[in-house]
Amino acid sequence: MADQIEKKGHEIFDGIQLGIGTWSWGDRLYWGYGKGYEETDLKDVFNTSIQRGIRFFDTAEVYGQGRSEKILGKYISESEQQVIVASKFMPFPWRLSRRSLIKALKKSLSRLGLNQLDLYQIHIPLPPVRIETWMEAMAEALQNNLIKAVGVSNFDLSQMQRAVESLRKMGIPLASNQVEYSLINRKIEKNGVLDYCHDQGIKLIAYSPLGLGALTGKYSSRNPMQGFRGSRFSKSYLDQMKPLIDLMKKIGADHGGKTSSQVAINWAIAKGTLPIPGAKNISQAEQNTDVLNWQLTEEEVKRLDAASDTLLMLEK
């Protein structure tokens, strides 16, 4: 099998420094789709991103129960620009065979209106099916030209190593691991995942790089997040974030009026990862994509790390 298929690894990301995450596209429950933003806003997000050179879009079968894939697919079909599309398979406990991955993949492709995905990721390493079984299913998807590259998501170091080893036996590289990474979540710096990705040439895709909005600087104990997000970020935590947010704003200002969101995204890029911030409207998309023309200095990254360390210590 290994000889007959085109084995794409992290090179699918060549030249890509930034992507767009589309979890909020069509998601009512967590992000409140339809209340404050709707499809016309998302079309603006897509068009603005394309105009500004963004080519990588991340979605998943579970986002908005398929709506995210449908919306993204519609915009891709209306655009002349070729884009790189990543989606994800959720290994629900009732999905017990390799066939279920191929079936789900075909449904994703149909919602997206595509014949092939650039990257297909295991969303979360859930039991009972073994990682090795899902990797065999991924190899079958490659063999059938349904995908170009294999990725995982939310895998820890040992789970990644199992995926890498299992794919290696079939002559296939692991292209990426998509995990939460931001100034308020730096677990991968400590648990070996980031170093392993860098050593092995596996792209680390940083999700929630804006800390689900907490690093944008617009939330505080006086203006907390609503709904599900509100339960993750207590008012006291938002207060504790203030010194970090103030530093981000100061550093942004020193770069000629950049925002804390832009500082958060550029921090993730400076760490050698590929951030995929979400955006709900044109102004968020304009801000988030305007990060590639400037960089943080090493000294600024160190100051941000130190402020984030202080916050993360308080959390314990």
Ligand SMILES: NC(=O)c1ccc[n+]([C@@H]2O[C@H](COP(=O)([O-])OP(=O)(O)OC[C@H]3O[C@@H](n4cnc5c(N)ncnc54)[C@H](OP(=O)(O)O)[C@@H]3O)[C@@H](O)[C@H]2O)c1
């Ligand atoms: N693999 C996984 O398990 C997993 C898990 C989570 C996310 N992801 C991926 O990562 C992507 C991004 O993560 P995320 O959406 O969770 O969080 P995020 O990128 O950290 O935050 C996005 C949210 O921040 C706010 N925002 C964005 N840009 C802004 C700006 N410039 N100014 C002010 N507010 C701004 C918006 O929400 P408000 O305006 O409502 O504040 C937006 O929806 C997702 O779309 C998804 O593709 C993957």
